[in-house]
Amino acid sequence: SAVISQKPSRDICQRGTSLTIQCQVDSQVTMMFWYRQQPGQSLTLIATANQGSEATYESGFVIDKFPISRPNLTFSTLTVSNMSPEDSSIYLCSVSTPDRGRTGELFFGEGSRLTVL
Amino acid sequence: GENVEQHPSTLSVQEGDSAVIKCTYSDSASNYFPWYKQELGKRPQLIIDIRSNVGEKKDQRIAVTLNKTAKHFSLHITETQPEDSAVYFCAASRGDYKLSFGAGTTVTVRA
Numbered sequence: 673s674a675v676i677s678q679k680p681s682r683d684i685c686q687r688g689t690s691l692t693i694q695c696q697v698d699s700q701v702t703m704m705f706w707y708r709q710q711p712g713q714s715l716t717l718i719a720t721a722n723q724g725s726e727a728t729y730e731s732g733f734v735i736d737k738f739p740i741s742r743p744n745l746t747f748s749t750l751t752v753s754n755m756s757p758e759d760s761s762i763y764l765c766s767v768s769t770p771d772r773g774r775t776g777e778l779f780f781g782e783g784s785r786l787t788v789l
Numbered sequence: 790g791e792n793v794e795q796h797p798s799t800l801s802v803q804e805g806d807s808a809v810i811k812c813t814y815s816d817s818a819s820n821y822f823p824w825y826k827q828e829l830g831k832r833p834q835l836i837i838d839i840r841s842n843v844g845e846k847k848d849q850r851i852a853v854t855l856n857k858t859a860k861h862f863s864l865h866i867t868e869t870q871p872e873d874s875a876v877y878f879c880a881a882s883r884g885d886y887k888l889s890f891g892a893g894t895t896v897t898v899r900a
Contacts, residue, residue, distance in 0.1 A: 703886050705887065713892070713893075714878060714890045714891060714892045714893050715833065715878065715888075715890045716890075717887055717888070717889075720886075720887065730790075731790065764832065764833075768886045774820075774821065774840070774884060775820075775821040775882040775883075775884050775885070775886050775887075775888070776886075777823070777835045777838070778823075778825075778833075778835070778888060780832040780833050780834075781832065782831075782832050783832060
């Protein structure tokens, strides 16, 4: 298992500003992912945070809007840039625990609830 | 990419009855199918998963079945209890460590 801490847990932001979310894991992990969960909706993968290289973004998400850092195997940040009300969501950091080289359980942080006014 | 459809979107059951949630997936290369439970205001947590080489898996009151030919899988909860009330998400993975989630099912267990 993995224990994941996310900061901030919630924030209210003004339109046009940027906010950085931090994710700290209690052990070294290879795979870290950032998901978005809009109110009452499912989880949508934003990007895979790769240690030592650029993040890999999913369709519909771009680096200029969601820059990601992964300086080491226990930490990552996601920035939501130039926010608009449509960015109001819960942003979840998650880590994967591969099972003998296969996709395994995802552990999630508690999420960062952003409200953009 | 993978598309996962989940039904129903809401489900209300009497305590003690069974609940069934169904999902279909589009990518025949998908080989890992987990189910996550998310209680209100909490993070999603894995409750059960199944791999493509298995047709059924049980863990106490919950079970998952997989039909690879039809590309669908289902979650079965028996003897439902109030603490089973939550949002349940199915997901699928091609083995690239990424998950595609269904839209979620809000389960309410009536006392």
